[in-house]
Amino acid sequence: MLSFVLKRVLSTIPVMGIVALTVFLLLRLSPGDPAAVIAGDYATAEQIARIRTQLGLDQPILIQFVRWLGDLLRGDLGVSIFSNLPVSTLIAQRIEPTSMLALTTIVFSVIVAVPLGVLAAWKAHTWVDRAVMVFAVIGFSVPVFVMGYFLIYGFALGLRWFPVQGYRSPFTDPGLFLSHITLPTLALSAIYIALIARITRASVLEVLEEDYIRTARAKGQAETKVLLVHALGNAAVPIVTVIGLGVALLIGGVVVTESVFNIPGLGRLVVDAIQKRDYPIIQGLILFFSLLYIALNLIIDIAYTLLDPRIRY
Amino acid sequence: MPPVLNVENLTVQLPAGADRLNAVEDVSFSVAPGEIVCVVGESGSGKSVTAHSIMGLLPRRQFTIASGRVLLEGGELLTKSAAEMRAIRGDRISMIFQEPMTALNPVMKVGDQIAEVLDIHTDLNEGERRARALEVMEAVRLPDPERMIDAYPHQLSGGQRQRIMIAAALVLDPALLIADEPTTALDVTTQAQILKLIKELRERRNTGVLFITHDFGVVAEVASRVVVMQHGKVVEQGTTEEVLRRPKHDYTRMLIRSVPSLSPPARAPIDNEPIVLQTNNLTKTYVSGGFFAKRRVVEAAKDVNLLVRRGETLGVVGESGSGKSTVARCIARLIDPTDGAILIKGADVAKLSASALRPHRKRVQIVFQDPYRSLNPRRNVGASITEGPVNFGMSPQAAHERARELMRLVGLDPDALSRFPHQFSGGQRQRVCIARALAMEPEILVADEPVSALDVSVQAQVLELIDDVRKRFSLAVLFITHDLRVAAQVCDRIAVMHKGEVVEEGATAAVFGAPQHAYTRALFDSAPGRNFEFGKFET
Amino acid sequence: MTDTAGKAIPIGATMFGGWRPLAARYPFVVVSAIIITLTVLAAVFAPLLWTTNPLDLNPLQRLRPPSEASWFGTDQFGRDIWTRVVYGTRVSLAVGIAVAVLSISIGLFIGLTAGYIRILDGIVMRVMDGLMAIPGVLLAIALVSLSGASLTTVIIAITVPEIPRVVRLVRAVVLTVREEPYVEAAIAAGTSLPMILIRHVLPNCVPALIVQATYVCASAMLTEAILSFLGAGTPPEIPSWGNMMAEGRAFFPIAPRIILFPGAALALTILAVNVLGDGLRDRLDPKLARRV
Numbered sequence A: 001m002l003s004f005v006l007k008r009v010l011s012t013i014p015v016m017g018i019v020a021l022t023v024f025l026l027l028r029l030s031p032g033d034p035a036a037v038i039a040g041d042y043a044t045a046e047q048i049a050r051i052r053t054q055l056g057l058d059q060p061i062l063i064q065f066v067r068w069l070g071d072l073l074r075g076d077l078g079v080s081i082f083s084n085l086p087v088s089t090l091i092a093q094r095i096e097p098t099s100m101l102a103l104t105t106i107v108f109s110v111i112v113a114v115p116l117g118v119l120a121a122w123k124a125h126t127w128v129d130r131a132v133m134v135f136a137v138i139g140f141s142v143p144v145f146v147m148g149y150f151l152i153y154g155f156a157l158g159l160r161w162f163p164v165q166g167y168r169s170p171f172t173d174p175g176l177f178l179s180h181i182t183l184p185t186l187a188l189s190a191i192y193i194a195l196i197a198r199i200t201r202a203s204v205l206e207v208l209e210e211d212y213i214r215t216a217r218a219k220g221q222a223e224t225k226v227l228l229v230h231a232l233g234n235a236a237v238p239i240v241t242v243i244g245l246g247v248a249l250l251i252g253g254v255v256v257t258e259s260v261f262n263i264p265g266l267g268r269l270v271v272d273a274i275q276k277r278d279y280p281i282i283q284g285l286i287l288f289f290s291l292l293y294i295a296l297n298l299i300i301d302i303a304y305t306l307l308d309p310r311i312r313y
Numbered sequence B: 001m002p003p004v005l006n007v008e009n010l011t012v013q014l015p016a017g018a019d020r021l022n023a024v025e026d027v028s029f030s031v032a033p034g035e036i037v038c039v040v041g042e043s044g045s046g047k048s049v050t051a052h053s054i055m056g057l058l059p060r061r062q063f064t065i066a067s068g069r070v071l072l073e074g075g076e077l078l079t080k081s082a083a084e085m086r087a088i089r090g091d092r093i094s095m096i097f098q099e100p101m102t103a104l105n106p107v108m109k110v111g112d113q114i115a116e117v118l119d120i121h122t123d124l125n126e127g128e129r130r131a132r133a134l135e136v137m138e139a140v141r142l143p144d145p146e147r148m149i150d151a152y153p154h155q156l157s158g159g160q161r162q163r164i165m166i167a168a169a170l171v172l173d174p175a176l177l178i179a180d181e182p183t184t185a186l187d188v189t190t191q192a193q194i195l196k197l198i199k200e201l202r203e204r205r206n207t208g209v210l211f212i213t214h215d216f217g218v219v220a221e222v223a224s225r226v227v228v229m230q231h232g233k234v235v236e237q238g239t240t241e242e243v244l245r246r247p248k249h250d251y252t253r254m255l256i257r258s259v260p261s262l263s264p265p266a267r268a269p270i271d272n273e274p275i276v277l278q279t280n281n282l283t284k285t286y287v288s289g290g291f292f293a294k295r296r297v298v299e300a301a302k303d304v305n306l307l308v309r310r311g312e313t314l315g316v317v318g319e320s321g322s323g324k325s326t327v328a329r330c331i332a333r334l335i336d337p338t339d340g341a342i343l344i345k346g347a348d349v350a351k352l353s354a355s356a357l358r359p360h361r362k363r364v365q366i367v368f369q370d371p372y373r374s375l376n377p378r379r380n381v382g383a384s385i386t387e388g389p390v391n392f393g394m395s396p397q398a399a400h401e402r403a404r405e406l407m408r409l410v411g412l413d414p415d416a417l418s419r420f421p422h423q424f425s426g427g428q429r430q431r432v433c434i435a436r437a438l439a440m441e442p443e444i445l446v447a448d449e450p451v452s453a454l455d456v457s458v459q460a461q462v463l464e465l466i467d468d469v470r471k472r473f474s475l476a477v478l479f480i481t482h483d484l485r486v487a488a489q490v491c492d493r494i495a496v497m498h499k500g501e502v503v504e505e506g507a508t509a510a511v512f513g514a515p516q517h518a519y520t521r522a523l524f525d526s527a528p529g530r531n532f533e534f535g536k537f538e539t
Numbered sequence C: 001m002t003d004t005a006g007k008a009i010p011i012g013a014t015m016f017g018g019w020r021p022l023a024a025r026y027p028f029v030v031v032s033a034i035i036i037t038l039t040v041l042a043a044v045f046a047p048l049l050w051t052t053n054p055l056d057l058n059p060l061q062r063l064r065p066p067s068e069a070s071w072f073g074t075d076q077f078g079r080d081i082w083t084r085v086v087y088g089t090r091v092s093l094a095v096g097i098a099v100a101v102l103s104i105s106i107g108l109f110i111g112l113t114a115g116y117i118r119i120l121d122g123i124v125m126r127v128m129d130g131l132m133a134i135p136g137v138l139l140a141i142a143l144v145s146l147s148g149a150s151l152t153t154v155i156i157a158i159t160v161p162e163i164p165r166v167v168r169l170v171r172a173v174v175l176t177v178r179e180e181p182y183v184e185a186a187i188a189a190g191t192s193l194p195m196i197l198i199r200h201v202l203p204n205c206v207p208a209l210i211v212q213a214t215y216v217c218a219s220a221m222l223t224e225a226i227l228s229f230l231g232a233g234t235p236p237e238i239p240s241w242g243n244m245m246a247e248g249r250a251f252f253p254i255a256p257r258i259i260l261f262p263g264a265a266l267a268l269t270i271l272a273v274n275v276l277g278d279g280l281r282d283r284l285d286p287k288l289a290r291r292v
Helices: A002-029 A034-039 A045-054 A061-073 A087-122 A127-141 A144-158 A174-208 A211-218 A223-261 A266-276 A279-307 B047-055 B082-088 B110-121 B126-139 B158-170 B188-205 B216-222 B240-245 B250-258 B324-331 B354-361 B381-391 B396-409 B414-418 B426-439 B456-473 B484-490 B508-513 B518-526 C019-025 C027-044 C081-116 C118-133 C136-147 C151-178 C181-188 C193-230 C241-247 C257-284 C286-290
Strands: B005-013 B022-031 B036-040 B064-072 B093-096 B176-180 B208-213 B225-230 B233-239 B275-288 B296-309 B313-317 B339-344 B364-367 B444-448 B476-481 B493-498 B501-507
Touching: A002 A061, A002 A279, A002 C118, A002 C136, A034 A045, A087 A127, A087 A174, A087 A223, A087 A266, A087 A279, A127 A174, A127 C257, A144 A174, A144 A223, A144 C193, A144 C241, A144 C257, A174 A223, A211 A223, A223 A266, A223 A279, A223 C136, A223 C193, A266 A279, A266 C136, A266 C193, A279 C118, A279 C136, B005 B047, B022 B036, B022 B047, B022 B064, B022 B208, B022 B225, B022 B233, B036 B047, B036 B188, B036 B216, B047 B064, B047 B093, B047 B176, B047 B208, B093 B158, B110 B126, B110 B158, B126 B158, B158 B188, B176 B188, B188 B208, B188 B216, B188 B518, B208 B216, B216 B240, B225 B240, B225 B250, B233 B240, B233 B250, B250 B456, B275 B324, B275 B476, B296 B313, B296 B324, B296 B476, B296 B501, B313 B324, B313 B484, B324 B364, B324 B444, B324 B476, B364 B426, B364 C181, B381 B396, B381 B414, B381 B426, B381 C181, B396 B414, B396 B426, B426 B456, B444 B456, B456 B476, B456 B484, B476 B484, B484 B508, B493 B508, B493 B518, B501 B508, B501 B518, C027 C081, C027 C257, C081 C118, C081 C151, C081 C193, C081 C241, C081 C257, C118 C151, C136 C151, C136 C193, C151 C193, C181 C193, C193 C241, C193 C257, C241 C257
Parallel strands: B036 B208, B036 B225, B093 B176, B176 B208, B313 B476, B313 B493, B364 B444, B444 B476
Antiparallel strands: B005 B022, B005 B064, B225 B233, B275 B296, B275 B339, B493 B501
16 A cells, blocks of 8 residues: 555656656747747847846756756745746745635535536436536536626626625635635636536446446345445546546636636736736746646545555555 | 246337347246256347346336236235335345456445345344354355455455355345356356355255356256246246256257267377477466566466367367466467467467568467457458458459458358448357458467357357368367367367466367366366256157 | 347448437537537628628727617727627637647547557656646646747647647557457458558547547637637737637626627537537447546
């Protein structure tokens, strides 16, 4: 068991290496002069030269990589061109709203989606199933920000149940936190719920075709137990997998949602960086989110061992 | 004594568009306490549907029970509600299925799966359930029940899993046990043990057993009475003696005659023909494990020495894991041997590179076990047959002509070359595969369990075809099988393999008549119905 | 004979036997197909559909509500919203189709080679895992930021993150097909490796790839809109739905239609493509339902 964990941890190293390499090469392999692109259309030659030195682009490429890698391992994700603050500091400042939003979204989505998917599988090919799948495909297709604006139009501007935008910390005022976080969570959850519900339904349906389900019925087991104990128990692995993979989608959605709802988190940081062409921030955030994603999937991999004894032994 | 089970005029309909109206029609039979009734038939005979109807496990979207009665200990089953049926299943009737590998929930301990039956039908607490589970695990003769009760299915062997299934089925002492092909997926030696177990339990608990099978050997071994089904109807039934020795219906007679006998016919020795295929110390070892996993070495084949002469059929007999398939695939160079020599008319092909191997590929052709996966479903059979010759430079027209000839030879319509595999039956597909192999004009034909997936009536025809082809083209045939009866009938010589090694070898009659090695003896002793002479009718 | 024919496997020719029964059984898919056709027609015949010039600034007509003259009203620069929504179909379809074609072709090539040449397999899959770890939107943003905004850049930027998923799909098919007896028979018949890939492996990939192509198309349209909305997508001169929504942000409380009309058009199109994808999947390759 320990060797399994160790193996999984070690196998993430090459993946992280690829991520680091890709991000490193992004800047250096782009057409034209990256320093000029970052500096913008109206930059002077001096400004371009300054940016080039600041980003270390004037050094031979191997030295650049080694220094960059060294910085990375020390937790240095670069320095913002405009604010001159280390990217890691900026991330630390903005991380709370984003993590709160992500947390509420994941929790809400899983609580809603898994039972929906199981229900759809149980009542497969009936109107219940179709209804769930129709909702799922809509959630999957309507872009997050469109959903966001429709929600604002309906519930904030129209019914005035929720504020139009903004964020309040749960540590200062839980009530306000909830009212501000509801619409963004709903907008962001739509796609996540759709994805999880679809995969849950498909996995449970597939499991229900297995022989051991027939054995359970042959023992006289009640249908609910067959579904919840036997079927779900075996469908758990693919469902947990998709929850992990879905986080990648979530990250993209967070950026947009924070933009629509004016939440001062990491997503807004990205948008500001785009407008100001502050490339180190974009780069730093890519690294941050990627490593987060890899860590999350590692935890999920290890969680599999709890779910499936065949992996353990 | 009143019968445990009474099936009266049962008719189950298939959905519209199926190949016939009813899955089963007007089926009637009964099972008395302590009696084993075998329902015998080929695929599509409706025997499984009958069993599932009795249990109430038929998927309602596909099957409708049109008429008839099913009485369990006098009580009508078909009119019971879903809840009432659930109360009966596992308690008064139990069922065990064919594939022990997939019939157990992989993420649940086997002890819990037995205890589940108790949880559903009794009020016993957890400790009492565990005690009862241990009891029944001992009754089915599982080794070390205290440890095994907490194991997971993947940690057990096929035979052990089937015993767990039997344990779960019998823990509440049902009046009727339905066994749907319970030993078909097991090795011959394991099968013998399970059959013995079922007979024993039946005696001790006086359970009525409804045993579904397609294997007449099993029927001869365990049945008190036999019910023969074809196309959903019962064509004949009676005591084992009556049906096997004095069959009345033509179909029954045909089926029984198709069962190969365990006594090999006399065969002329083929000593003066040249040796076409020879393996010297053929070895295949699999090594798995890397930095962190334990290093596992599996010797799939070890120092295997075989030889086959022109016009001769050498049978390689063994159970799963014996290495026979590995040897076949090494010889066909589908996998690379770790060590040893493979001599085709003297030329060693064991270590040749892919390009050097190419000219030799023509000389060895292989027919596989699964007729449903041996042909590319997206290409018509003509393309599959002509692929080989065209690879070696034959023009497409000439190849097509040859394909037509070969289709005729294997007993199929040459115009069918433009059809796709799914339009042929299993037996027909096997013929196409034989035609494909012959298209290359090989000297050696490797047949890897070519009839194991076919019904017994079709089996006889395909075996005849292989024999015919061997004589016509003077082929050397390497015949891999686990079925002793088939081996007895078609092979001139046999080699018995066990755990990667050849343990005994010789002329078929000699090996069958006087087996030398302990394993060979155990193997023959396990053959079901070995004391029964099929086909010797008394009418 | 008791030997019966096996189950039929759908083959190209018999795939859609007759459209009438099809319409009855899959109403949603047929509706989606119609919507997509209309979208394509709108893109092709845009100038003929009662539109004016999408770039026409008309400050005197700014922020007019919907009327006879202007069906969807005008935005803050006086541009006709209906016109811009119709012309927006061109961008979305161009991006969707281009990304789908590119990612499938590249992914197919990589997947086939990785699946069959074992030495490459390990490296390729690690690289794919690495690429999949980077959130697609962020990667696209980075690529666009570095190369300057243009339609081509956006297409390439969206294609790159879509490739790993296609590679995994193809590789999975290759690994299963490789074990099939008919492939072994082909090897025994002396068929060369490239021919085995083309003749036996590739046809097995096609259904899954068709389905995946539709999903990629929908995803690409979505991503383009997100990128444009964030300011890292198509240049502002090109009337894309994402751009329209980005520009309409400031005026949302007064004139929500500037965002809502293109938003609805976008959602509807993506929805139609996804439903089509689901329909194709159910018909061609039901096993795909379990994959992300």
